[in-house]
Amino acid sequence: MLQLGEGVLSILTREAAIKKAQDLVAKHTDGRGSLADELLTERRGEATRE
Numbered sequence: 001m002l003q004l005g006e007g008v009l010s011i012l013t014r015e016a017a018i019k020k021a022q023d024l025v026a027k028h029t030d031g032r033g034s035l036a037d038e039l040l041t042e043r044r045g046e047a048t049r050e
Helices: 014-029 033-050
Strands: 002-005 008-011
Touching: none
Parallel strands: none
Antiparallel strands: 002 008
């Protein structure tokens, strides 16, 4: 992955790019756990109410 920021071009491995993305998401989830599990739970609840 290529990344351009502040006039610097960086090359990241796939693993490093994934880790960076995971860290970014973790900052915004406040340790709630799996967002996929949370979404599935919400969708199942909606389906039950229909």
